[in-house]
Amino acid sequence: MNWGTFILGAAAGAAGAVLVQQGLAKTTYVSAEKALKEVKEAFKTEGSIDGSWIKMKPEPLTKTGLDKMVYKGGVSRTIGQEREQFEFVADSKTGAIMDVYRTY
Template identity: 35%
Template sequence: MNNSLISPWKVSATLGLSSIAGFVLGQLIGNRKQSATRILKMIRDDFKKEGPVIGSWIDSQADPYQRYAVKADVYHGGVTRLEDSIPVNYQFIADARTGSLIELKREN
């Protein structure tokens, strides 16, 4: 048998342990709010992939949000970036725990 091959049971065991560890870690820190600064950085970084960002803001206090049956704590903020050399403003609502955008509106 070739020692350079990884046996299937090791792969299965590694994936299983990784899944369990990820689940436990998610339960431990998944209910914590991220800082507004960190979420703004994540959103700015995503916007920078599409063009230069020239300004941004975020409320530091999370607010309760509900749309239909979905409830979350959210941060409100905005980003201004250049599109064809014209500043364009975006307003967003981001989940305070995951940083995921819940709502994004183009202002201009």
């Protein structure tokens, strides 16, 4: 067995593993369920929630020069006799709420 060939092969394998790990780290997303849970917890501080939904697949969003992959979804609730519906945008990498707006 030639030690030079062995060391060269081991180095190539290690370098490949590092590149694969870096590639996976760039495309790792929070689950849609976790993002929806974050939104629901924020809304529950103001009252109960009647329903909620989220698109399971992240989609691209360009806003003020930033390109992000985001989850989009919605929440509905009843305050008094009035039903309110909101849509939200959550960062797919962190689950953080980026935008919430009321739909009419």
